[in-house]
Structure formats: C-alpha cells, structure tokens
Amino acid sequence: GAGVSQSPSNKVTEKGKDVELRCDPISGHTALYWYRQRLGQGLEFLIYFQGNSAPDKSGLPSDRFSAERTGESVSTLTIQRTQQEDSAVYLCASSPRIRVYEQYFGPGTRLTVT
C-alpha cells in the first residue's frame, strides 16, 4: 500500500513568513508524529497525535509552531514568523495504535528560511 507522503518536498521562504507543511499517514494508522532534523543532527521529536486523544505537544520548540490533525487523517504543521534557525528537514511518521514504536516515515519536507 501507499506509504507516508509529505508535501511540499522542498520549501524556500523568507524570514518572517508563515509556512504550512502537510503529512498524509498510512491508511489505518491512528498515531502520527512530527520530527525535525537539523543539518548534522538527529531527529527531534515535535508532536504526537493518537486518534482523538489530546496530542503530546511537549517537543514543539516555541509557540510559533503548531500542528493540527483531523481524526486519523491528514496533519498540518504550521510555523509562523519563520526564523533562519527553523531551516531543517521536517519528517512525519505514522504507526499502528498498539505498536507505537513501529513508525513509518515519510520522505520529509526540506525547509529553507532565507
């Protein structure tokens, strides 16, 4: 079946602009995750959605970052007033409800803030 998809694959934006990144999880996966990967660094956990439960937002680095998910479908990660330090690859993953460590990753969105 289809894997996790993300769009756009690349995004270049000017400092101060808002951006929206989209993630389509694997059908039937109730859990969805966003990670950030800065150049030369490991992935940083940002946020976790599980079905209709309240999301775990503990990894969001500032209030400029927010994410939404409707039910068990598409998720959007929004970064407001982008800064140069937001430049990174943003990766989305999804997993089955009872095997939350079995995460399937999308190809990522490379964000460049100029």
Add this chain to the structure above:
Amino acid sequence: KQEVTQIPAALSVPEGENLVLNCSFTDSAIYNLQWFRQDPGKGLTSLLLIQSSQREQTSGRLNASLDKSSGRSTLYIAASQPGDSATYLCAVSNDYKLSFGAGTTVTVRA
C-alpha cells in the same frame, strides 16, 4: 533526558569490508532500540528492532547487538556493498517517543 551518541560520524570503506557502527545511550530504561537507514530524499527505513529483553537481532548481512546495562548497541554489516552507502541512525524508545542519534554516514567504495 535521553542522549544518544553515534560513533563514528562518517566512515568510508572499500567494498567487501565489514562495517561496525556504534551507538550509546544514557538512560537504560528503554523499551527497544532500532537501527534505521536514511537515504537522501527518501525518509527513514527501519532495519532492525531489538526489544529491551533481547540481546541481538539479525537480518541477512545485518546484525545488531544490545547491551542495555551499559547503554550500548552495535550494528554490524558484513561484506559491505556500494548499495550500503547511506546514513545509519540509532534510535531508542520509551513508549512512543524515539530519541535519535545524529547518525553515521557510510560510504562504500567500489
């Protein structure tokens, strides 16, 4: 906070050599450890998952060991091939949160 370290950061070997990649973590209270492969523009692919109660896992030419008490894991890739060139990431999990190392970038020269 869990800290995951991978050594070396980069590795270049001639085809046919065996690869040894190291991962260490600071908090031994983990559920499992995974090794991922990352190719440019293609996201991450899980290679091996070792549950906290296990000592090792094998898949084809890949073998991963886990010593939870010392906070270490090693990924062995036998008889390397140019197609093994990629970045290899180690991740430990405590429930749904995966903590990743920065990775080891491997180049296998033909």
